[in-house]
Amino acid sequence: MKFFPGVLLLLLLQCSMHVQAQRNCGTTEYMQRLIKADPSINNSLNKTAALTTAVAGQHPAAKDIAFNDIINVPVVIHIMYNTADQNISLDQIQSQLIALNNDYSNLNADKINTPPVFAALAADTKIRFCLAQVDPQGRKTSGIVRKYSNRDAFSPDDAVKYSAQGGDDGWDCKRYLNIWVCNMGSRTLGYSSLPGGPSATDGVVISFDVFGTTGNVRSPFDKGRTATHEIGHWLGLKHIWGDAICGSDEVDDTPVQQYYNYGCPSFPHVSNCSPDGNGDMYMNFMDFTNDACMSLFTNGQKIRMRALFATGNVRNSFLTSFACDSTLASAGPLPPTDTIATVKQVIEVKVYPNPMQSSAVVEYLGALKSLSVKTINIYTVTGNKIYSATFNTAKTSVNVAGFAKGVYIFTVEEGTNRYTKKMIKE
Helix, strand or coil: CCCCHHHHHHHHHHHHHHHCCCCCECHHHHHHHHHHHCCHHHHHHHHHHHHHHHHHCCCCCCCCCCCCCCEEEEEEEEEEECCHHHCCCHHHHHHHHHHHHHHHCCCCHHHHHCCHHHHCCECCCCEEEEECCECCCCEECCCEEEEECCCCCCCCCCHHHCHHHCCCCCCCCCCCEEEEEECCCCCCCEEECCCCCCHHHCCEEEEHHHCCCCCCCCCCCCCCHHHHHHHHHHCCCCCCCCCCCCCCCCCCCCCCCCCCCCCCCCCCECCCCCCCCCECCCCECCCCCCHHHCCECEHHHHHHHHHCCCCCCCCHHHHHCCCCCHHHCCECCCCCCCCCCCCEECCCEEEECCCECCEEEEEECCHHHCCCCEEEEEEECCCCEEEEEEECCCEEEEECCCCCCEEEEEEEEECCEEEEEEEEEC
């Protein structure tokens, strides 16, 4: 067989690219298959995208909430395993939640690697993720479902989302982000539904060995960015190149780029359609670069994601979801004492200011019991206790200067009485 020099060079480049591991997001192909099977889905997707664009153009992006209010998204993790290594540890699951909240709050340590011209565009999306504390039946839950499957691998065909097909049925997608973690059994690292798609299959699927930052994870996809990327799709973001040569991702502050990037390019990486010498924003979470080379969402992407929570849009119901707060559970047994439990509420305590910055004041208003011993506990939204102290005065101050930005649960206990309040750290 005779090869022309250009064809031979192309073949050599393709071979060299396949020597190293490359990110492969299955979302675009997955949605194309759904639309081919049911063309009406495309109408719903387009309607949602049009509303999102319209609301995003109004800035701030959600009419129901201030632009910098925290939006809490309860998450249920469906662990589908066939072998012991696929049944990932709690530490691995929690490491993914930490990575998500760092990435979506612009607190990821590796953001220092972002070129200054793009770092100026980086955003705290004010979207946070917690393991669900209340299940659809009102019972307390860990937010984690572990289930053995007789299937050794799943493909991007949604079988993992149905118990009848060896997977697990999703929880109410109006109140929970469903994440299925399984063996994808292919080069595909994960895929996501898009806003406006079928409710029964709404959610994200991630391969077990690229989920989280510790445990059974493989390089170069070991910093939790596959979930960050796929949830970006769940929140309405396109790939940064718009899934077309020099395409549009519908975001104004992400530069047009010719195509996706793999590996870790060097700055500047200029393509044929780059608007200036700064080139591609290859470190954006919606490109295809390695985990260690991803570092930001932009302000424009923040606006578009938050637009999904506006009145009439598909994620608006999350603004009234209470599943991050186990004290609102109404059924089932109490959890162990070291979690946020439901006990008799007292109304004679206030905690302020909210949001808090360097300190929070806990003030007890019960005049007859102001000298009794009370306990303050502070939990993360995943249920981890990070602070505990006692006081016997009417007012005390808690130093929160060292806390990361995000949502915390304060409890004040006196005997069998407890006061619980959700606080935001800015």
